[in-house]
Each structure stands twice: as structure tokens, then as C-alpha cells.
Amino acid sequence: xxxxxxxxxxxxxxxxxxxxxxxxxxxxxxxTPSTEVAENIAIFLPKVGGTFIQMEDEIAALxxxxxxxxxxxxxxxxxxxxxFSLMQEHIGYAAMTETxxxxxxxQRGSPSTAQPTMASQSDMMQARWGSHxxxxxxxxxxxxxxxxxxxxxxxxxxxEKYRVPVMVMSDEIVGxxxxxxxxxxxxxxxxxxxxxxxPEEFLPFKAAPDGTSAMPAFGDGYKMHVTxxxxxxxGYPDASNPEGHFxxxxxxxxxxxxxxxxxSRVKNYYTDDAEIVVLSYGIPTRPSLKAVSMxxxxxxxxxxxxxxxxxxxxxxxxxxxxxxxxxxxxxEMNLGQIFYEVQRVLSGVKVxxxxxxGGEIHLPEEILQKIKLQGGL
Amino acid sequence: xxxxxxxLCKGCNICTEFCxxxxxxxxxxxxxxxxxxxxxxxxxxxxxxxICSLMCPDQAIEVEEDDED
Amino acid sequence: xxxxKENRFMKYLRRERLPNIFCAGCxxxxxxxxxxxxxxxxxxxxxEVVMASGIGCSSRIPGYVKCDSLHTTHGRPIxxxxxxKLANPEMNVVVFTGDGDAAAIGGNHLIHSxxxxxxxxxxxxxxxxxxxxxxxxxxxxxxxxxxxxxxYGALENPFDLSRLVTAAGASYVARWxxxxxxxxxxxxxxxLNNKGFSFIEVISQCHTYFGRKNRMGSPIDMLKWMKEESVxxxxxxxxxxxxxxxxxxxxxxxxxxxxxxxxxxCKLLEDKCTxxxxxxxxxxxxGD
Numbered sequence: 202x203x204x205x206x207x208x209x210x211x212x213x214x215x216x217x218x219x220x221x222x223x224x225x226x227x228x229x230x231x232x233t234p235s236t237e238v239a240e241n242i243a244i245f246l247p248k249v250g251g252t253f254i255q256m257e258d259e260i261a262a263l264x265x266x267x268x269x270x271x272x273x274x275x276x277x278x279x280x281x282x283x284x285f286s287l288m289q290e291h292i293g294y295a296a297m298t299e300t301x302x303x304x305x306x307x308q309r310g311s312p313s314t315a316q317p318t319m320a321s322q323s324d325m326m327q328a329r330w331g332s333h334x335x336x337x338x339x340x341x342x343x344x345x346x347x348x349x350x351x352x353x354x355x356x357x358x359x360x361e362k363y364r365v366p367v368m369v370m371s372d373e374i375v376g377x378x379x380x381x382x383x384x385x386x387x388x389x390x391x392x393x394x395x396x397x398x399x400p401e402e403f404l405p406f407k408a409a410p411d412g413t414s415a416m417p418a419f420g421d422g423y424k425m426h427v428t429x430x431x432x433x434x435x436g437y438p439d440a441s442n443p444e445g446h447f448x449x450x451x452x453x454x455x456x457x458x459x460x461x462x463x464x465s466r467v468k469n470y471y472t473d474d475a476e477i478v479v480l481s482y483g484i485p486t487r488p489s490l491k492a493v494s495m496x497x498x499x500x501x502x503x504x505x506x507x508x509x510x511x512x513x514x515x516x517x518x519x520x521x522x523x524x525x526x527x528x529x530x531x532x533e534m535n536l537g538q539i540f541y542e543v544q545r546v547l548s549g550v551k552v553x554x555x556x557x558x559g560g561e562i563h564l565p566e567e568i569l570q571k572i573k574l575q576g577g578l
Numbered sequence: 579x580x581x582x583x584x585x586l587c588k589g590c591n592i593c594t595e596f597c598x599x600x601x602x603x604x605x606x607x608x609x610x611x612x613x614x615x616x617x618x619x620x621x622x623x624x625x626x627x628x629i630c631s632l633m634c635p636d637q638a639i640e641v642e643e644d645d646e647d
Numbered sequence: 648x649x650x651x652k653e654n655r656f657m658k659y660l661r662r663e664r665l666p667n668i669f670c671a672g673c674x675x676x677x678x679x680x681x682x683x684x685x686x687x688x689x690x691x692x693x694x695e696v697v698m699a700s701g702i703g704c705s706s707r708i709p710g711y712v713k714c715d716s717l718h719t720t721h722g723r724p725i726x727x728x729x730x731x732k733l734a735n736p737e738m739n740v741v742v743f744t745g746d747g748d749a750a751a752i753g754g755n756h757l758i759h760s761x762x763x764x765x766x767x768x769x770x771x772x773x774x775x776x777x778x779x780x781x782x783x784x785x786x787x788x789x790x791x792x793x794x795x796x797x798x799y800g801a802l803e804n805p806f807d808l809s810r811l812v813t814a815a816g817a818s819y820v821a822r823w824x825x826x827x828x829x830x831x832x833x834x835x836x837x838x839l840n841n842k843g844f845s846f847i848e849v850i851s852q853c854h855t856y857f858g859r860k861n862r863m864g865s866p867i868d869m870l871k872w873m874k875e876e877s878v879x880x881x882x883x884x885x886x887x888x889x890x891x892x893x894x895x896x897x898x899x900x901x902x903x904x905x906x907x908x909x910x911x912x913c914k915l916l917e918d919k920c921t922x923x924x925x926x927x928x929x930x931x932x933x934g935d
Contacts, residue, residue: 225927247919257759261726268730273929392934419715428718581652590672632828635676637654
């Protein structure tokens with residue numbers, strides 16, 4: 202297939218990205234505003250020999266995805282707020298069992314069922330620790346239809362590299378918006394790794410303190426036992442062993458935390474001489490960037506930081522990007538989630554929040570006003 | 579020939595009760611784990627029906643089939 | 648120990664994990680034996696079996712078996728099994744679950760998988776109580792029975808799981824008890840050989856909790872009770888409700904082959920797949 206230029210929705214772009222990245226199983230459940238991901242991939246998957254199934258709820262959808270992954274395919278699901286809440290149980294299971302998978306969360310107005318057809322970024326903290334316990338995941342935040350495609354491809358590769366659930370934190374606006382995108386003939390695809398050891402020697406959960414092990418499929422002869430209980434290197438339950446639990450959970454966190462620099466994708470605009478820095482992720486980066494260039498036109502030394510990956514939190518990159526700036530304005534479509542992370546990282550810098558909920562995106566003028574307004578929140 | 583793995587046996591004596599031929603007898607003294615392990619005392623009565631090994635929840639019993647020849 | 652003198656199913660077990668965690672006289676170990684027995688009768692090698700289980704005593708079985716297995720979340724193993732099967736239809740997928748797992752928290756997954764008639768064999772060990780958490784009431788506890796969370800007796804009607812799953816669309820359904828190891832083995836054999844959703848309900852003794860709370864005595868007493876109170880379905884069909892009060896109806900509830908989901912899906916892939924390849928089998932290991 203040649204390079205294609207298409208005029209499509211973000212949700213369709215996510216579905217196309219998944220197919221390109223090698224996704225061959227989708228377990229889903231309809232929910233606004235994510236449904237087009239399922240609808241599109243239901244068309245695409247059989248054509249490449251892959252399987253689509255609509256399950257009885259979101260919990261089952263992610264369960265089926267995890268099962269398919271252990272059968273040796275790449276798999277994903279897509280959902281929105283209420284469905285994302287239901288999936289948390291199996292996100293924790295996937296983190297604990299180091300099951301690589303991708304979830305596209307097309308965020309809508311929340312909490313509860315709130316605003317099915319309106320956008321928000323209110324699942325950002327839930328993406329990090331919505332399931333119980335200490336664990337780490339990776340989350341990307343697309344701001345355009347092209348990024349819905351690119352980040353979904355990237356999500357599959359990161360999932361395989363770190364054996365971790367990866368979330369594409371889309372939203373109603375970017376999911377439903379139509380833009381022209383370019384789908385390359387070929388994308389970089391990271392294949393799952395088989396162990397060098399044979400079944401007799403291989404320990405499925407033995408890894409370096411901040412690493413992962415190779416992952417054979419069920420049926421390959423490795424006879425693996427995979428459990429959500431605290432387990433030893435063989436995968437056997439070992440739930441009452443304090444030291445074993447510490448080593449396991451520490452590794453699950455460290456395999457992400459200690460690779461934050463490799464995982465992080467952060468873009469800096471005009472930050473070199475900036476006195477004020479606007480920081481955003483996902484769809485509000487677009488009015489933010491517009492506001493920053495308007496401020497520059499007015500002679501203000503304003504820079505902009507766009508987080509393409511939000512989790513693990515790119516602390517070091519943000520510190521470098523902010524540099525000597527005195528003020529940082531965080532623009533997000535919630536009442537303050539990533540804001541608190543930024544505040545934590547930038548002690549000594551005045552960090553302000555420009556929140557917006559209700560479903561509508563920030564206007565560049567609102568952001569510009571905030572930039573100019575000294576001493577806000 | 580009946581073999582009973584005393585490390586696996588937990589002394590439930592389902593075998594003693596459900597053997598139609600009354601091959602087993604519950605021991606009268608506790609073993610080192612504190613259970614009354616069964617004793618295949620009347621092994622000559624065994625018809626090798628395998629009910630005991632099929633009903634042993636701990637896979638502690640093996641009833642050997644006779645050699646064909 | 649001389650291997651020839653070991654239990655004949657020891658070769659299927661992760662020896663280093665034994666003895667198992669089950670109470671002395673628990674029915675779960677009997678179900679393990681009948682599974683291996685049925686598997687041998689069905690001529691299914693363990694290499695072709697993958698297992699999934701939920702949470703509870705019964706769900707600990709796969710951890711002792713030398714095969715690939717997913718010990719999953721409470722009530723949801725059938726959803727994982729659905730993904731396992733659809734992504735690799737060659738596999739013989741077996742789910743071990745209990746009454747709390749399958750009928751309470753996982754009830755929805757159970758009926759939907761039965762409706763899909765996906766080729767999974769579900770073995771539900773029904774002991775009418777939550778054993779692992781210490782004796783709470785379950786959706787199959789008889790009305791009036793006692794449990795730590797039903798100190799004055801169960802107020803609610805129990806589920807008849809085999810009838811429920813039959814109504815939901817499974818193609819093979821049978822119920823036996825741990826006091827019927829030969830009949831149970833045969834039902835498991837039929838379940839494994841059935842290309843479709845097979846549900847085998849095993850009434851089992853939890854003397855530690857159900858037995859103690861309901862003054863039913865030892866595992867042996869409970870096995871005898873199950874044997875005595877069982878009525879074969881053919882006979883039960885001719886009895887009236889009052890005669891069946893307190894009885895356990897055993898036997899085949901349903902045995903009617905029907906189109907199976909993973910095969911229907913394979914057919915779709917054959918029809919639609921532009922590469923002419925019907926399967927994405929182990930595609931995760933292919934690079935770009």
C-alpha cells in the first residue's frame with residue numbers, strides 16, 4: 202500500500218494507526234465519543250486477518266484483549282470516561298502481569314456520565330493510577346488527527362518495549378474532528394521478543410531490576426502461569442513474601458520511571474528566552490500555541506511546552522524547557538490535574554492554572570489574557 | 579500394588595470410605611503432620627477400580643495396574 | 648520417589664508447588680483428577696490446553712497444572728478465555744471457576760459466552776459458598792442455608808446454573824457431583840470434545856465453611872449426602888416439584904451441537920482477508 206492522504210476523523214486515524222502497528226485483535230464496547238474507533242476497526246481488522254469482538258461490557262472487553270495478547274497477537278480497545286472507569290480493574294491486572302496492550306481513551310465531560318458528546322481531559326489522573334496499587338503506565342496525548350494516527354502506532358511500540366498498558370489520551374474534539382492526514386506506506390513496528398532460552402530454562406518474570414523479560418505466547422511450549430497475585434520469577438503465586446512483593450512492584454514501577462527520558466516526547470516552542478511558559482497537552486495545545494504566537498507578536502517573551510507523553514511525567518524535560526522562566530501557565534480541560542504535577546516539579550516558579558470544563562476548548566484569546574494577567578490562581 | 583504418598587496425604591480418608599472393597603483402614607495414630615493417614619491394609623481385595631485414586635483430592639494415591647503378561 | 652509409583656496424574660502437575668492449598672477432603676482436588684481423566688478419555692493432550700481461572704479456591708487449579716494459564720480477576724476468566732480462543736482457535740481453552748466467581752460477579756460474562764457458543768469448556772465448582780474469603784453466602788446457596796453473611800439463613804432464591812446456562816445458549820451442559828467421579832469424567836470428556844460452549848457444573852463439598860455452618864459434618868458425610876440426594880435428570884423430569892425438594896439433579900442438561908463462534912469468525916476472516924490468509928496467528932512476533 203502506498204502513502205495515502207486522507208481526510209478523516211481522529212477516531213478513524215487511531216483505528217488506522219493500530220492496524221499499521223500490527224494490531225490484530227480488538228475487544229470493545231460502544232461508548233460515545235469513542236465508538237468510531239471500534240466501528241472503523243471492525244471494518245479493517247477482518248481484511249488483515251484480525252478479529253473484532255464486541256463484548257458484554259468494558260471489563261470483558263479488556264479481559265478479551267489481555268487473553269488475545271497472551272495468545273500472541275497485538276491487541277487494543279477504545280473507550281471513554283465511564284468505560285475507562287470499568288476497565289481499571291484489568292488495567293491493574295495488565296500492569297501486574299506485564300501484558301502489553303493499547304487503550305484509546307476518548308475523553309468526554311466527566312465525572313460519571315456527565316457530557317457524552319463534549320470534550321474534556323478529566324481522565325488524566327485516572328490514567329495514571331485509576332486501578333488500585335503502585336504501578337506505572339505510559340500515556341500519550343494527541344492534539345490532531347495526524348497525532349491520533351502517529352501516537353497510536355507509537356503506543357503499540359512502547360507497549361511491546363516495556364510490556365505495559367499504554368494509553369492514548371484522546372478526547373471528543375480530536376476524536377471527532379476531521380483533518381487531512383498522511384498515512385505512510387510503512388511505519389516502524391516493534392516485534393514482540395521470544396526468549397533465547399528454551400522452556401526448561403526460561404523464567405517468564407525474571408528481569409533486570411528496571412527491565413522486562415521476553416514474552417512467549419501461550420501454546421509455544423513454555424507452560425507459563427500468569428497471575429495477578431504477587432508472583433516469583435517463575436510466575437508462581439508468592440503472595441505472603443514481603444521482600445518478593447517489594448522487588449516485583451518496584452521493578453514494575455522502575456521499568457517505566459527509570460526510562461522516563463527515553464519514553465518522553467516533549468516539544469518546546471520559543472522557550473530559549475521565555476519569561477513566561479505556557480504548558481499544555483492534547484487538544485488545548487492548539488489554542489495555546491496560537492496564544493503564544495499572538496503574545497510574541499505583541500513583544501512578550503512567552504514560550505510553550507507541549508507534552509506528547511504525559512505519563513511517565515517528564516520532569517527533567519520540563520525543568521529544562523522552563524529554564525529561567527518566572528511564570529508557568531498550565532492549560533488543561535479539567536479543574537486541575539497535570540497542573541499539580543507541574544507545580545510539584547517546578548518549586549520556586551509561579552505555576553498557574555487555566556482550567557476549562559464544560560466541553561468547549563479554550564480560546565486563544567482566553568489564554569493570551571491569562572498570559573498577560575499577572576498573579577492569577 | 580497401592581502406593582500412598584504420605585507427604586501429599588492430608589488424612590481426609592475419602593479413600594477409606596469410598597473403597598467398595600474396604601482395602602483401606604484409617605490409622606489409629608497421628609502421623610508427623612497430625613493427620614490420620616489411611617493404610618491400604620487389605621490390598622489383596624483391591625480390584626483396581628481406581629475410585630480411590632480418582633477421589634483422592636491430593637493426588638496421593640497410585641494404584642498400579644497389573645502387567646498384561 | 649519412584650515415578651511409576653506416583654499418582655497417574657502427577658505428570659500433569661507442577662510437582663514443586665504441591666501439596667496444594669486446599670483443605671483436607673476438599674472437592675476441588677477430585678475435580679482436578681476428573682479433569683485429567685476426562686482429558687485422557689477425550690484424547691486431548693495437555694500441550695493443547697490453555698487454562699483461565701478467576702478468583703476463589705476453584706480458580707487455584709490452573710496454578711498447579713503444567714500448562715499455559717491465566718489466573719485472572721474475580722468473575723472474569725471467561726472474558727480472558729474469549730480473547731485466548733479467538734486469537735488462537737487451535738487452542739483448547741478450559742476455564743475453572745466457582746459459584747461466586749461465575750454466578751455472582753461473573754454472571755454476565757457466563758451467559759454472554761454461552762450465548763456466543765464460543766468453544767470454551769467451563770468447569771464450575773459449585774460449593775454454594777465463598778470459601779476463600781471465609782464462608783459468605785453465594786448466589787447458589789440454598790434458601791435458608793447459613794453463612795457468615797447469612798447468619799439468620801439465606802433469604803434469597805438460588806440460581807440453578809445448569810438451567811441458566813442452557814437457556815443462555817450453551818451447546819453442552821451437564822451437572823454432577825464430586826461423589827460421581829466417573830460420570831463427571833465422562834461429562835468433562837464430552838465437554839472437551841464439544842465444539843462449542845460447554846458448561847460442567849460440579850456440586851462439591853466445602854465442609855470447612857458450608858458444612859460447618861450447616862451442620863453437615865465431614866467431607867465424607869457431605870460426599871455421602873451428595874450421592875444420596877442426587878437424582879438423575881431423566882428421572883427428575885418425571886418427578887414433581889415437591890418430590891425434588893432438596894434434591895440435586897444430575898446428568899446431562901443439554902447436548903446439541905451448534906455453530907461455534909471462533910469457527911464462524913475464521914470463516915469471516917477467510918472471506919474478507921485480502922491477503923487470503925485467515926489468521927493473524929502469533930502476528931505480534933512479526934516485525935515491519
